[in-house]
Amino acid sequence: MDRQPFSVQPGAGKLVDLGGVGVHFKVRGGQTGGAFAVVEHPVAPATIVEPHLHEHEDELSYVLEGVLWARVGDQEVDLSAGSYLWKPRGVLHSFWNPGPDPVRILETISPAGFENFFEELADLISQPTPPDDERVYELCGQYGLTFDRSWLPELESRFGPMQMV
Template sequence: MSSPSVPPPPLTVVQPGTGDEGFLGSIGVAFKLWGSDTGGAVSVVEHPFPVGALVPPHLHTREDEYSIVTEGEIGFRSGDREVVLGSGGYITKPRGELHTMWNAGSTPARMIEIISPAGFEHCFREIAEMTAAGQPDPAAVAELAHRYGLEFGQPDWLPGVIERYGLTPPPGPE
């Protein structure tokens, strides 16, 4: 028996150093693979972390994230677990769990973020557009977060992380 012919997914090629880039308030974003490139399975972005950068604690209600550190040292806190990873380190950040990331070293850092399922890369694009236009309106950020199932938190452990690593508190909801 032969099965109906299903066309292969499109071939997507992203050369090193290419892809749209933006700034998310405390870290950068470089778009590599969109959901439209993967049939919605995953999206891939890279995040450069300046020294002192801290991502606001947040959780995703719709997707899981998988991070790979490619340069420097990046600290991660997810739930009650905390770790600092150097180049080549991997971590999973499951949906529904409050997490944050920061540059844990004295040099710029970078990581690859794989998001499953795809879709949240569009939130990054919208935040980058807001940031490029100036300081985003908190009400607009709250509406955007709601649309993408993103929730922010202010955990009691955050001041200790900021102090231990000499971080710049992130912009955003207090």
């Protein structure tokens, strides 16, 4: 990396769809010497990101529009536009949009690298033949990502069925 300043214009960056959650790449780790990456996540109504934890990175989310619900460890919050949410590595977390309006968040990932997972997952699930769960979980393991679905029944009983990403 040559440590040169850069800018990102509105709408710039690759956009991939993970089915209910998008990933709009804004700042790549290669641009920051691996210090951090930034992505935008549009989250469709009635969508939940499966409860998970990261072994290697912390995440800081900023709600750009809409109302996002989240649980980090034992803390559950609803976050309106302008709110921040810290999700430290090693702590189980999830976020969801019970609807009815779309949500958009800006996510800073530190250190960088995990943004590549989103791109690899999008490539994997966009194949003509959907991958088996084993291949998806293998990819997750390569990035130190693990899951725990124990929260899902209680969340669905309160918010209704949601598409899981």
